Amino acid sequence: MTTDEERSQPSQPAEQSEVFGPTDAGALREIRDLFVEQEPLVTTATLDDPLNPQTLSVALSDGVGDAATARIDIRWSLTGNYAAHYTDDLDRNFRFDCHPKPDAPKRHFHPxxxxxxRPVVPSCITVSEIGLVTRAILQRWRYAYANDTFDGLNDATNPP
Structure with a gap:
């Protein structure tokens, strides 16, 4: 039997829901607003579904190095887990994540x-507040962008 609380949660695959937790729509909206306010290269910041968002996609008008465009996709859960995935038109990717992962630190970086x-390494982002994590992700993106390289992307001291 399904409870009212279970019916109100967004539907996610069981495995993802157990590890990541249900999406925090309010957090995604807060993160969207911070990206738009703080990063001049943001062209759009859209939720995949305005009523039941799972992902925030932030399009950037430039990318790291020779990349002409880039995007950062963000997920945030009610349990404070998050994933921030950078990808660009040259098919280069990195992720700052915070979620349980077997044989890895909860806060980890996919280079x-x-x-x-696999393998992942501990993330330089060790704060947990929505605004601080968002600013740290922006700061690390800006570091890579300003230096035209991914070298040192995860080498900052916390908070970056």
Missing amino acids: PPDAPS
């Missing part, structure tokens, strides 16, 4: 150029 599932 460029392809953000593999």
Whole structure:
């Protein structure tokens, strides 16, 4: 039997829901607003579904190095788990994540150029507040962008 609370939660695959937790729509809206306010290269910041969002996609008018465009996709859960995935038109990727992952730290970094599932390393972002995590992600993106390289992307001291 399904409870009212279970019916009100967004539907997610059981495995993802158990590990990541249900999406925090309010957090995604707060993150969207911070990206738009703080990053001049944001062209759009859209939720995949305005009523039941799962992902915020932030399009950027430029990318790191030779990339002409880029995007950062963000998920945030009610349990404080998050994933921030950078990808660009040269198919380079990295991710800052915070969620349980077997044999890995809860806060971890998937390095460029392809953000593999393994191996991961501890993330330089160790704060947990929505605004601080968002600003740290923006700061690390700006670092890579300003230096035209992914080298040192995860080498900052916390908070970056």
